[in-house]
Amino acid sequence: MELLTIDHVSIAYENERNFAVENVSFSVSGGEYICLIGSNGSGKSTLLKGITGLVHVTRGNIERHVKPDEVAYLSQNHGIGQNFPATVYEVVLSGTQRRDKWRPFYTREDKKTARQAMELFGVTEFKNRRIGNLSGGQQQRALLARAFCRRPKLLLLDEPCAGLDPVITKEFYEILYRLNKDEKIAILMASHDMEQVENYAGRVIVMDQTVEFDGTIQQWREKISEGGGVHV
Numbered sequence: 001m002e003l004l005t006i007d008h009v010s011i012a013y014e015n016e017r018n019f020a021v022e023n024v025s026f027s028v029s030g031g032e033y034i035c036l037i038g039s040n041g042s043g044k045s046t047l048l049k050g051i052t053g054l055v056h057v058t059r060g061n062i063e064r065h066v067k068p069d070e071v072a073y074l075s076q077n078h079g080i081g082q083n084f085p086a087t088v089y090e091v092v093l094s095g096t097q098r099r100d101k102w103r104p105f106y107t108r109e110d111k112k113t114a115r116q117a118m119e120l121f122g123v124t125e126f127k128n129r130r131i132g133n134l135s136g137g138q139q140q141r142a143l144l145a146r147a148f149c150r151r152p153k154l155l156l157l158d159e160p161c162a163g164l165d166p167v168i169t170k171e172f173y174e175i176l177y178r179l180n181k182d183e184k185i186a187i188l189m190a191s192h193d194m195e196q197v198e199n200y201a202g203r204v205i206v207m208d209q210t211v212e213f214d215g216t217i218q219q220w221r222e223k224i225s226e227g228g229g230v231h232v
């Protein structure tokens with residue numbers, strides 16, 4: 001089942017002749033694990049923001065064949081302010097609120113979902129701590145637990161492990177892989193971490209404003225060995 005169709009999309013921030021993303025087309029199907037790779041400034045984050053609606057798509061069209069609540073987005077860890085006035089439990093629980101069914105209270109079912117998500121992502125022990133007091137990796141896990149509460153079909157991730165140590169990073173990618181395999185959540189992730197891309201991605205899309213390559217990791221390796229690689 002197709003979740004997302006990106007059709008000849010171009011995105012410019014200011015000057016309409018200076019595109020950060022240019023004429024990009026591809027689609028994402030249920031259960032795929034796709035890594036968007038490319039050098040700094042190649043348009044990966046911009047494309048993800050275009051998909052989420054955070055930036056305006058200048059030309060072309062993005063069709064989402066899923067409800068807005070079925071898409072979750074997690075960006076780079078910029079560190080939540082220490083004084084952010086919510087505990088891990090409150091942040092995770094807020095993920096159960098759906099835009100189409102807003103309620104002024106949480107049900108017993110919502111609380112159970114939040115507890116399960118905290119357990120799954122290993123943040124139960126921090127549940128009463130302010131999220132801003134956690135380490136970067138713990139915060140990212142809590143935010144992923146929050147995203148998971150929505151039962152998303154598609155998870156968009158923008159370098160979610162930037163700045164995290166290698167052990168935490170590996171753990172985080174293992175969680176993502178499990179989500180993809182066990183829960184069949186499709187993943188579209190911008191990444192510079194080629195080890196993770198090699199280990200987990202079923203498909204890689206190489207960007208340089210436009211799509212330079214779209215295929216399996218094996219096909220990508222072959223292209224590189226033939227000398228056709230793009231610097232990432």
Ligand SMILES: Nc1ncnc2c1ncn2[C@@H]1O[C@H](COP(=O)(O)OP(=O)(O)OP(=O)(O)O)[C@@H](O)[C@H]1O
Binds near residue numbers: 046
């Ligand atoms: N808010 C903005 N206003 C103007 N230009 C922007 C803005 N954000 C990004 N750009 C420009 O758009 C282009 C694409 O940037 P983008 O952040 O999408 O690349 P990226 O592939 O995600 O890079 P990185 O790997 O460094 O995160 C770059 O030239 C960048 O300078």
